[in-house]
Amino acid sequence: MLTEIRIDKTDTLKSAADVQKPQRPSQPQIIAVAGGKGGVGKTVVTATIGLALAEKNHQTVLLDADFFGPNLHYLFGVYASRQSLSDYFAQNCDINDMVVPTPVEHLRLLPAVSQTRRSLQPAARQKAKLIHNLSRIEADYLVIDLGPSAHFNNIDLFLNADVQLLVSTAENTSLFGAYQFLRASLFRKLQRSHPHWARFAAEFMQCGDLTHGRSMKTVAEFIDETMDADLEDRFHLLADIAGLRPQLLINNLRDTDARDPLQALRLAAKEALNLELSLWGVLHHDIGVIAALRRNQPIDLLHSTAIGNQLRNIVQRKLVAQKSDRRAVDNDLPLHDWTKVRICSSRCIAWTCCCRRNGGTPCAVMHPDLACGKAASG
């Protein structure tokens, strides 16, 4: 995993303690919880996954990597800590010394900020040091709560994870944000892994741009048209793209939400970006979540909510059962079978006149104005 992250010379500032520490025989499985925007439930999901793992006696650490709006420490009542990521960046210490207990057995926290250091904007070198040392954290599982948006800080931690979870609600803005996050992650991954990225970056980074409407070029088209001559480049590119296996977690789904926009996101990822976005799970809108947060009782997220039960099951099936084989690919929910809905292509050019438009909802990913070319020409 670490070999994928290239760190320049200034980034190899491992602390003496980090270097001397003998590696645990087994590294933590790293689960990154991302989303294209704030408020989709990343923190709720991170905390509940951690609680579900800890309940089964798995040593679990939550890492608050929402650098601009950290709140896991608040959720778990860890206000007076002297340890945090901020302190880790500022000192020469072992990352494990920055992990603090929570009131929940087997569940610990690496807060973003501490009593004395209250803001955090890591430099590239500090971020690289963090990524480099995450696997030294002494735990079975490390669950990372990322910040909103496709900021490089979020993407780099996401790409480094063993399990890359993308949380989205069924709202169009959230789905659009999720698509943008995927697209930016793909470019970042290729920038880091493809030997000849600079050669084709400018043209490639036009691919999957929804603002191009009808004339949008897809990744598949780019590969077919541009890379035909160089078979080796083509092979590397396809392999790199296939190596990105994000998983979608739908959260806060209401009975009244249309299902086709969710499917539209997966289709857009497939058609425009050549990315297989498999479904990790679906969590419904649950007033128990709001009540648990209001009571400031994080443990209730697991014990007094329906999503607690759902996540318990998902965690057991998708994390614990598969840990023995990290390469296991979850194929139980193929793209077109998840819901019974049929939806149009993400590149629909006839959205305004097609019959599904009358009874369905507009494609959430490709805005209808873009699909029919209005905004693109303006």
Ligand SMILES: Nc1ncnc2c1ncn2[C@@H]1O[C@H](COP(=O)(O)OP(=O)(O)O)[C@@H](O)[C@H]1O
């Ligand atoms: N499944 C859910 N059911 C009901 N409300 C939810 C659910 N998930 C999240 N929420 C609400 O959304 C708010 C934002 O969640 P949060 O995890 O803080 O989002 P993020 O970390 O993505 O910004 C929570 O305070 C809670 O009120």
Ligand SMILES: [Mg+2]
């Ligand atoms: Mg959050």
